[in-house]
Amino acid sequence: xxxxxxxxxxxxxxxxxxxxxxxxxxxxxxxxxxxxxxxxxxxxxxxxxxxxxxxxxxxxxxxxxxxxxxxxxxxxxxxxxxxxxxxxxxxxxxxxxxxxxxxxxxxxxxxxxxxxxxxxxxxxxxxxxxxxxxxxxxxxxxxxxxxxxxxxxxxxxxxxxxxxxxxxxxxxxxxxxxxxxxxxxxxxxxxxxxxxxxxxxxxxxxxxxxxxxxxxxxxxxxxxxxxxxxxxxxxxxxxxxxxxxxxxxxxxxxxxxxxxxxxxxxxxxxxxxxxxxxxxxxxxxxxxxxxxxxxxxxxxxxxxxxxxxxxxxxxxxxxxxxxxxxxxxxxxxxxxxxxxxxxxxxxxxxxxxxxxxxxxxxxxxxxxxxxxxxxxxxxxxxxxxxxxxxxxxxxxxxxxxxxxxxxxxxxxxxxxxxxxxxxxxxxxxxxxxxxxxxxxxxxxxxxxxxxxxxx
Numbered sequence: 001x002x003x004x005x006x007x008x009x010x011x012x013x014x015x016x017x018x019x020x021x022x023x024x025x026x027x028x029x030x031x032x033x034x035x036x037x038x039x040x041x042x043x044x045x046x047x048x049x050x051x052x053x054x055x056x057x058x059x060x061x062x063x064x065x066x067x068x069x070x071x072x073x074x075x076x077x078x079x080x081x082x083x084x085x086x087x088x089x090x091x092x093x094x095x096x097x098x099x100x101x102x103x104x105x106x107x108x109x110x111x112x113x114x115x116x117x118x119x120x121x122x123x124x125x126x127x128x129x130x131x132x133x134x135x136x137x138x139x140x141x142x143x144x145x146x147x148x149x150x151x152x153x154x155x156x157x158x159x160x161x162x163x164x165x166x167x168x169x170x171x172x173x174x175x176x177x178x179x180x181x182x183x184x185x186x187x188x189x190x191x192x193x194x195x196x197x198x199x200x201x202x203x204x205x206x207x208x209x210x211x212x213x214x215x216x217x218x219x220x221x222x223x224x225x226x227x228x229x230x231x232x233x234x235x236x237x238x239x240x241x242x243x244x245x246x247x248x249x250x251x252x253x254x255x256x257x258x259x260x261x262x263x264x265x266x267x268x269x270x271x272x273x274x275x276x277x278x279x280x281x282x283x284x285x286x287x288x289x290x291x292x293x294x295x296x297x298x299x300x301x302x303x304x305x306x307x308x309x310x311x312x313x314x315x316x317x318x319x320x321x322x323x324x325x326x327x328x329x330x331x332x333x334x335x336x337x338x339x340x341x342x343x344x345x346x347x348x349x350x351x352x353x354x355x356x357x358x359x360x361x362x363x364x365x366x367x368x369x370x371x372x373x374x375x376x377x378x379x380x381x382x383x384x385x386x387x388x389x390x391x392x393x394x395x396x397x398x399x400x401x402x403x404x405x406x407x408x409x410x411x412x413x414x415x416x417x418x419x420x421x422x423x424x425x426x427x428x429x430x431x432x433x434x435x436x437x438x439x440x441x442x443x444x445x446x447x448x449x450x451x452x453x454x455x
Contacts, residue, residue, distance in 0.1 A: 002027040003323060006119050006128035008112050008267070011038020012308040013134035013299030015096050017315035021132070022103035024323050029126050030105050031112040031119060036096045037089075038136050040308040046092055047159045048179060050085040052340050055186035059342065066379055076187060078164050085159070114268035117294065130322040133274075133282060133290075133297040134315055135267065137260035137306065142171060145232060145256055151239050152254045155180070165189050165253035169241055171229055172257035173200030175339050180255055181221050182341040191221045192249050194241075196228045201339065205351040205386065205400045212402055215343060215382050262301040279303070286329035288318040296322050310335050334414045338407040343383050346410035349398025349417050355388050363391040365423055365447025367454060369403040372442075373434035380404035385439040387413065387423055387447055394422035394448070405436045412440060423447040 005021040007014045010032030018030040035042050064071045100107055110121035118125045139154035141147040147154075153161075155176050164187050170177045173195030181191045193200065200223060201209050213223060224243060233240045238252045262280040269276055274290040274297075275283040281303035288296050296318040299311035314330055321327050339345040355362045369375040369383035383403015389396050399413040416426045427444030431437055445451035 003129045004127060005029070005130045005132065005319065005322070006112075006126050007031065007132045007134060008114075008119060009038065009134035009136055009299070009301075010034075010036045010096075010107070011134060011136045011299065011311065012040045013136070013311035013315040014038065014132070015100075015315075016312040017132040017134055017298065017319050018105045019099055019103050020316045020319045021130075021323065022105050024319065024325055026130075026319075026323060028103075028105045029108060029128075030100060031108045031110065031121055031126070033109065033111045035093060036100070036107065037093050039138075040311075041092050041096070042089055043156050043159060045308050047085045047089055048155075048183070049340055050088045051081060051159070052179065052183050052342075054081045054084070055183045056342060058186055060379075063379060076164065078187070079162070082159075082161070112267065114272045114295075116272075129294065130319075131295045132315065132318055132322065133264075133269070133295060133301065134299045134311070135263045135301045136311075137262050137300040140256075140259050140261045142256045142258050145171070145229075145254070146234060147256065149234050149239070149254075151234070151237065151252060152256065154256055158253075158255055161253075165251070167251045168192070168253045168255060169194065169239075169249050169251035170255045170257055172255075172259070173197075173223065173225065174202065174257060174259070177255065177257035178216070178339065178341050180257070182216065182219070185216070185219045185221050186342070192224065192251070193221060194224045194227055194229055194243060194249070196226070198226045200225060201345070204339075204345060204347065205353070207352075208345065208384070208386065208400050208402050211384070212341070212343070212345060216341065219342070260300065260306060262303075264301055277303075287321045287327070288314060288330055289321065304332070305335060305337065307335065307337060334418050336407075336410050336414055338410070340407065343380070343403045344406040345400070345402045346406040347398070347400045348410050348414045349396070350388055351398055351400055352386075352388055355397045360397060361391040362397070363389050363394075363423075363447055365389065365443040365445075367439045367442035367446055367451070369436070369439060371453060372436060372439050374436045374438070375404055377434070378404055378436075383439075385443045387426075387440070387443045389423045389447055394424055396421055396423060396426060399440070399443075401439070403436070403439075409437045409440060412437065424450075427451075 005026040007018045007030045021028045112119040167190045170193045229241045241249045273292045282297040298314035298318040300306045336348045365387040370381045385401045388398045423444045431441040446454040
């Protein structure tokens with residue numbers, strides 16, 4: 001008899017968990033109360049990247065004269081932008097549904113609650129030998145802010161807007177806040193970002209952030225770091241936020257972007273013996289196993305980096321461990337993080353600060369996009385690549401890249417770290433010319449002291 005696997009939650013973790021379980025011969029049921037694909041596909045990664053692609057195209061059209069192509073100022077059809085976004089989402093969601101059908105994964109569209117060795121979905125009881133909990137997270141509100149006011153949205157509501165705001169206030173200068181600031185600045189919105197911490201994009205190399213901030217400010221975005229919103233005056237179609245330094249910010253849209261919280265409440269986890277911490281995250285061991293021998297968990301609901309690709313990798317590992325296939329601990333040494341602003345930022349491994357905190361003596365190799373022929377040819381000279389290595393051994397520890405195509409070229413550094421390469425070895429790999437990827441080779445050669453143009 002095939003093992004019975006029930007997966008609770010149909011996002012990037014749950015979908016992969018169900019499909020991998022089916023691949024391994026399990027009788028698999030996937031429970032999702034809303035749409036397959038979860039936040040990433042329906043509300044986050046995919047719709048936002050579709051909209052950001054439109055913003056990038058708009059920027060290029062506005063600079064067409066730099067290439068000798070004369071066009072009139074483009075007109076923005078925001079309704080069509082949003083419609084196209086939904087078309088992309090629907091196509092991706094249909095792909096997930098088709099994969100489940102091909103792999104004979106049964107999809108149950110109900111709220112699931114754990115009761116003993118079963119998950120109850122409405123009137124149906126689904127017994128399991130292994131349960132994989134992948135319930136994800138939801139956008140957090142902010143105490144003191146009227147989250148029900150029509151001018152106040154989270155990252156969910158902002159991808160359902162019907163018109164472009166004239167003035168937008170973003171509370172929270174993290175990844176999501178900066179991505180939407182970049183998007184709407186391109187669309188002509190006057191954007192103000194308030195971040196309580198002294199630096200936007202906490203966790204990113206401060207030297208990269210300092211340069212990024214200058215570039216984004218030049219696009220018209222205003223940042224107030226080290227401050228918070230003390231109070232808000234609400235009107236029917238607008239509001240005024242009062243900051244703690246006396247600054248007043250008028251806006252017709254307020255985006256609250258202060259993180260996400262796990263959706264682990266009320267589904268029977270604690271009653272099943274699963275430990276849930278004070279913030280609501282499921283506690284798992286290195287093998288993604290909970291305190292209940294039949295229950296495993298993966299994705300955003302276990303805390304840590306909230307990234308769709310990490311969630312999918314964790315889910316596959318949890319299922320493999322549950323079914324006794326190639327059992328091993330979850331390795332998070334090489335996990336790329338990408339920020340889809342303009343310019344893009346991508347990271348993998350350690351940066352200079354985290355490496356020093358880990359006891360390394362760090363050597364930094366750097367190459368600027370200003371010296372890269374492909375970047376210049378594309379009209380994107382703003383950017384740099386930084387590689388961090390162990391000064392004693394030369395072994396690569398991490399990288400941060402800011403600039404055009406950063407989210408695409410970061411992966412070769414991830415592979416190099418995975419293979420234990422030194423900066424000398426990475427720099428010795430011949431890169432095609434002209435490519436933006438050459439900046440990685442240049443940064444590696446600069447660290448090794450052999451870059452023809454940089455050393």
